[in-house]
Amino acid sequence: MSMNREILLRVENLTQMYGDRIGCKDVNFDLWPGEVLGIVGESGSGKSTLLNCISAQLQPTSGSVSYNTRADGLKDIYHMIEPERRLLMRTDWAFVHQNPRDGLRMNVSAGANVGERLMAVGDRHYGNIRNTAEDWLSRVEIQDNRLDDLPSTFSGGMQQRLQIARNLVTGPRLVFMDEPTGGLDVSVQAKLLDLLRSLVRNLGLSVIIVTHDLAVARLLSHRLMVMQRGHVVESGLTDQVLDDPQHPYTQLLVSSILQT
Amino acid sequence: MYVAVKGGERAIENAHKLLAEYRRGDQNVPELDIRQIEEQMSLAVSRVMTEGSLYDKELAALAIKQARGDLIEAIFLMRAYRTTLPRFGYSAPIETSKMQISRRISATYKDLPGGQVLGPTFDYTHRLLDFTLAANGESEITTDEADTRLDQNMPRVLDDLLRHEGLIQPEERPENEELETVGDLTREPLEYPANRDIRLQNLARGDEGFILSLGYSTQRGYARNHAFVGEIRYGEVAVELIPEELGFAIDIGDIEITECENVNQFKGSKSAPPQFTRGYGLTFGQNERKVIAMALVDRALRDKELGEEIIAPAQDEEFVLSHSDNIEATGFVEHIKLPHYVDFQSELELVRKMRRETTEKQAAQQAAE
Amino acid sequence: MTEQQTADSYNFAYLDEQTKRMIRRALLKAVAIPGYQVPFAGREMPMPYGWGTGGVQVTAAVIGPEDTLKVIDQGSDDTTNAVSIRNFFAKTAGVPTTDKTAEATLIQTRHRIPEKDLREDQILVYQVPIPEPLRFLEPRETETRKMHALEEYGLMHVKLYEDIARHGHIATTYAYPVLVNDRYVMDPSPIPKFDNPKMNDMAALQLFGAGREKRIYALPPYTKVKSLDFEDHPFVIQKWDDICGMCGADNTFLDEVILDDVGSRMFVCSDSDHCNERQAAGHRGPQNGDASYTPEAAE
Numbered sequence: 001m002s003m004n005r006e007i008l009l010r011v012e013n014l015t016q017m018y019g020d021r022i023g024c025k026d027v028n029f030d031l032w033p034g035e036v037l038g039i040v041g042e043s044g045s046g047k048s049t050l051l052n053c054i055s056a057q058l059q060p061t062s063g064s065v066s067y068n069t070r071a072d073g074l075k076d077i078y079h080m081i082e083p084e085r086r087l088l089m090r091t092d093w094a095f096v097h098q099n100p101r102d103g104l105r106m107n108v109s110a111g112a113n114v115g116e117r118l119m120a121v122g123d124r125h126y127g128n129i130r131n132t133a134e135d136w137l138s139r140v141e142i143q144d145n146r147l148d149d150l151p152s153t154f155s156g157g158m159q160q161r162l163q164i165a166r167n168l169v170t171g172p173r174l175v176f177m178d179e180p181t182g183g184l185d186v187s188v189q190a191k192l193l194d195l196l197r198s199l200v201r202n203l204g205l206s207v208i209i210v211t212h213d214l215a216v217a218r219l220l221s222h223r224l225m226v227m228q229r230g231h232v233v234e235s236g237l238t239d240q241v242l243d244d245p246q247h248p249y250t251q252l253l254v255s256s257i258l259q260t
Numbered sequence: 261m262y263v264a265v266k267g268g269e270r271a272i273e274n275a276h277k278l279l280a281e282y283r284r285g286d287q288n289v290p291e292l293d294i295r296q297i298e299e300q301m302s303l304a305v306s307r308v309m310t311e312g313s314l315y316d317k318e319l320a321a322l323a324i325k326q327a328r329g330d331l332i333e334a335i336f337l338m339r340a341y342r343t344t345l346p347r348f349g350y351s352a353p354i355e356t357s358k359m360q361i362s363r364r365i366s367a368t369y370k371d372l373p374g375g376q377v378l379g380p381t382f383d384y385t386h387r388l389l390d391f392t393l394a395a396n397g398e399s400e401i402t403t404d405e406a407d408t409r410l411d412q413n414m415p416r417v418l419d420d421l422l423r424h425e426g427l428i429q430p431e432e433r434p435e436n437e438e439l440e441t442v443g444d445l446t447r448e449p450l451e452y453p454a455n456r457d458i459r460l461q462n463l464a465r466g467d468e469g470f471i472l473s474l475g476y477s478t479q480r481g482y483a484r485n486h487a488f489v490g491e492i493r494y495g496e497v498a499v500e501l502i503p504e505e506l507g508f509a510i511d512i513g514d515i516e517i518t519e520c521e522n523v524n525q526f527k528g529s530k531s532a533p534p535q536f537t538r539g540y541g542l543t544f545g546q547n548e549r550k551v552i553a554m555a556l557v558d559r560a561l562r563d564k565e566l567g568e569e570i571i572a573p574a575q576d577e578e579f580v581l582s583h584s585d586n587i588e589a590t591g592f593v594e595h596i597k598l599p600h601y602v603d604f605q606s607e608l609e610l611v612r613k614m615r616r617e618t619t620e621k622q623a624a625q626q627a628a629e
Numbered sequence: 630m631t632e633q634q635t636a637d638s639y640n641f642a643y644l645d646e647q648t649k650r651m652i653r654r655a656l657l658k659a660v661a662i663p664g665y666q667v668p669f670a671g672r673e674m675p676m677p678y679g680w681g682t683g684g685v686q687v688t689a690a691v692i693g694p695e696d697t698l699k700v701i702d703q704g705s706d707d708t709t710n711a712v713s714i715r716n717f718f719a720k721t722a723g724v725p726t727t728d729k730t731a732e733a734t735l736i737q738t739r740h741r742i743p744e745k746d747l748r749e750d751q752i753l754v755y756q757v758p759i760p761e762p763l764r765f766l767e768p769r770e771t772e773t774r775k776m777h778a779l780e781e782y783g784l785m786h787v788k789l790y791e792d793i794a795r796h797g798h799i800a801t802t803y804a805y806p807v808l809v810n811d812r813y814v815m816d817p818s819p820i821p822k823f824d825n826p827k828m829n830d831m832a833a834l835q836l837f838g839a840g841r842e843k844r845i846y847a848l849p850p851y852t853k854v855k856s857l858d859f860e861d862h863p864f865v866i867q868k869w870d871d872i873c874g875m876c877g878a879d880n881t882f883l884d885e886v887i888l889d890d891v892g893s894r895m896f897v898c899s900d901s902d903h904c905n906e907r908q909a910a911g912h913r914g915p916q917n918g919d920a921s922y923t924p925e926a927a928e
Contacts, residue, residue: 105787112787112791116783116784268711343672344643452770590678591682595678598702599709601884602741602820609802
């Protein structure tokens with residue numbers, strides 16, 4: 001088990017029930033550093049429930065989620081004390097929401113949005129915070145003269161890029177993404193996907209991305225998990241799953257994409 | 261030459277004298293008697309007792325007189341007096357099912373055991389000003405005695421009638437009810453999340469207008485909960501106390517109360533099956549508007565435990581409970597008339613500074629162009 | 630009932646002893662955890678919420694027959710609400726009262742800290758309207774308590790960042806938030822930020838009472854109190870171009886006094902006792918005329 005030291009995240013027998021309805025059931029997987037895992041399935045398949053359980057936002061009914069912390073190695077996130085878990089969530093982890101409004105503070109400037117995580121971990125030099133924010137805006141292709149503007153004056157694609165900058169500024173190791181391109185026009189989507197792909201590659205990020213869009217999954221992820229009615233019905237390397245689907249549900253998903 | 265403002269003390273004293281004069285009004289008009297207020301302004305007395313959290317008609321009447329008819333001011337006087345009173349103990353729960361009923365109606369059944377008892381209500385009056393009252397020309401009032409006596413144990417619509425079918429949400433009794441102390445907002449600070457006992461106490465003390473508007477908002481779609489009045493009863497109940505040295509209950513007197521239980525349609529949720537659910541309201545004296553509205557709001561505040569989506573103000577516990585108290589509200593709203601010139605001075609300096617900076621910036625820009 | 634009978638029918642300093650004990654317990658807890666807001670079962674007082682019911686309850690809980698009380702509002706002993714509160718305690722506790730900061734053992738204040746340094750044998754009681762420094766960033770009590778518990782104060786600095794980005798400086802002039810003992814962010818009550826430095830390392834015990842919000846907090850003597858800022862935008866206090874027109878002081882908080890309707894104005898110390906004392910010692914400001922200043926002449 002010496003390999004354990006390198007695993008970034010381990011999910012074991014994860015189950016979430018809503019009364020007698022299944023949210024997700026008996027999910028197991030390991031995530032490795034630098035790996036991008038796609039979770040696909042149609043709406044209601046349990047992929048968002050799973051993402052919320054893994055990202056410490058929804059305590060699962062049973063099972064465990066362990067994260068390889070810098071100090072203590074693999075540790076169940078739901079056994080951590082709350083300050084430790086919250087610190088993790090604002091330093092090592094990041095969460096990109098489908099709707100940028102859920103991930104941004106709409107009533108403060110773009111600069112403050114990017115700077116918040118820096119200030120939350122104790123940065124108290126205005127000039128440095130501002131420079132870092134400016135740098136990150138340029139990395140997500142937002143002009144630096146928009147630094148003091150409110151996100152509400154941004155287009156949807158810009159808002160999503162701002163959300164990404166706000167998340168990545170503290171140098172997280174693990175990023176959760178929930179349909180990050182979901183609300184955008186097709187042309188804007190393509191640009192954002194490009195940006196995401198280069199950021200993920202250049203920064204060596206580990207990512208768990210939930211999407212119903214197989215094209216997005218194919219472009220970004222190394223590995224795929226297909227979910228149906230709360231169960232993982234198939235998983236494997238992305239190309240393998242998409243080019244040679246084994247499970248009838250995956251076959252259906254893939255063929256419906258090909259037809260459109 | 262500048263002279264600092266002095267003499268606040270004398271100004272206050274004179275203001276108080278003038279207030280007394282205004283309260284009395286034209287001294288050729290006979291002075292109001294406390295008993296007159298108690299007897300002829302009984303609904304004002306009800307409200308002051310309820311929101312003042314003190315059952316004493318005479319004191320409430322005095323407060324109304326002293327407050328020049330400003331009911332919130334009167335409630336304030338009651339509260340400030342109440343807080344100085346020693347606490348002898350807590351009464352046993354009142355038995356509203358054993359009420360000496362003056363009025364009892366249900367909207368959910370046309371006819372029901374015990375019957376519909378209209379009692380004293382404005383409901384079917386035509387709202388026409390009665391000028392015989394203006395002329396003090398009222399003739400002697402007589403009411404006819406009923407042919408039959410009211411049922412002494414009038415069944416409760418929700419508990420005795422609806423419950424047979426198991427259709428109504430059961431009111432959970434704690435396992436060791438006698439060991440569970442009921443919260444007391446006047447002795448413990450309000451902390452969130454609050455339990456239902458605290459919520460109900462807060463709503464009962466809450467401002468009638470605020471509760472009314474919130475209740476109304478639920479009916480207009482802001483957390484609609486499809487309510488019917490299951491039962492309203494108004495009348496007298498006995499208050500019993502169990503002195504430690506005796507160990508059994510003794511009757512220490514009767515109080516008038518109004519009670520409302522609403523029945524709400526509920527389609528079921530993740531955590532609860534489809535059923536009828538409840539909202540509850542209670543006040544001292546007679547006040548149906550308040551109890552119905554209170555029951556609507558109580559039900560809306562239970563949405564969290566029923567697993568419903570929280571989307572509207574009436575469902576938001578912190579919003580409702582933090583803003584319902586009219587004594588807190590009127591104090592904070594009105595306090596901005598107190599001197600704030602230190603704060604205002606600081607703001608003055610800031611606004612001047614920012615205007616100066618803006619002007620300078622514009623000038624610099626123009627020069628550059 | 631006559632006024633005298635009314636006063637006699639209440640306990641010393643109005644509150645009953647049980648209520649005082651409850652408040653004292655909250656005060657002890659507050660002193661033990663500087664800057665932490667302790668919930669307490671605030672009582673209805675015979676003055677409205679917003680008029681200083683929190684401060685009055687704290688004062689009532691700590692005052693004894695041997696105390697000398699001073700009450701100020703906006704720095705002055707003679708504003709109507711200060712007069713009213715002073716009379717309340719003179720009546721219900723029968724304690725001597727004073728205008729002199731140096732003679733008081735207990736000082737209740739609204740919106741100012743006296744200019745004169747306070748001593749170890751003095752207690753300063755603040756009236757607080759909104760005790761929660763995070764309230765206008767996050768309205769929910771359940772959330773703000775969690776933020777304090779977990780020391781999550783990033784949001785507070787976001788606000789200061791926005792001020793600087795927008796105005797070039799921090800645009801908060803009163804109720805300027807402070808960090809207490811390197812742990813809790815605290816609202817200093819609506820004192821001008823001019824007074825913030827006086828809170829740091831103060832010899833006197835500082836107690837804060839919020840009646841409507843039912844919270845008590847405290848700064849034990851000699852506690853570190855730091856106004857929030859950035860390393861490259863340090864906290865600064867207000868400065869005036871003018872000096873006090875009456876006593877000539879150039880280092881006090883000044884109130885602006887409008888003299889007529891064509892824009893003439895002058896500046897006067899907001900701390901009336903401090904100003905009177907300086908004038909009595911012979912200090913003169915430019916608008917002080919020739920007549921020597923006495924409180925009697927001023928009335």
